[in-house]
Amino acid sequence: MSTLAYLEISVQPEDFDLGHELQRLRHASPEAGALVNFVGWVREHASQGALSQMLIEHYPGMTEKALQSIVQQAASRWPLLGVRLIHRVGVLPAQAQIVLVAATSLHRQAAFDACAFMMDYLKTDAPFWKKEIGAFGEHWVEARVSDEQAKQQWKQP
Structure with a gap:
């Protein structure tokens, strides 16, 4: 439906400056009427208890291909x-930005829907593996049924 005038994808250990990234996107799309974003953080609590890092x-x-x-x-x-x-990789402390x-x-509406779609597919189709680490020890996070269900809403008949 569209040819993107601006596209940048990064997989990196370094943190990012949200304001800077949104300004770059805004300036690269001067004709836009909307900019929508989602930022995800490392939660402080996991199913096993307090989380110190991921x-x-x-x-x-x-x-990157995915x-x-x-x-x-x-x-x-x-x-x-x-x-x-x-999307960040490496060891991230609780409350660090991930995505x-x-x-x-x-x-x-197009920007809202596209962001939701990309997050739902990122959670299920991108090859990332997450290990939660805290006082409880450490364990790998398994795929969630709720993430797969969220992705299903976007399936076209």
């Missing part, structure tokens, strides 16, 4: 002008 691993090359595919699927469904996607998904469009 280890996020990925498969270099494959992960993220590119997710963004392209969104751009084929909604008239997006720009997308900025960042940014941001999209610009002429109208807000």
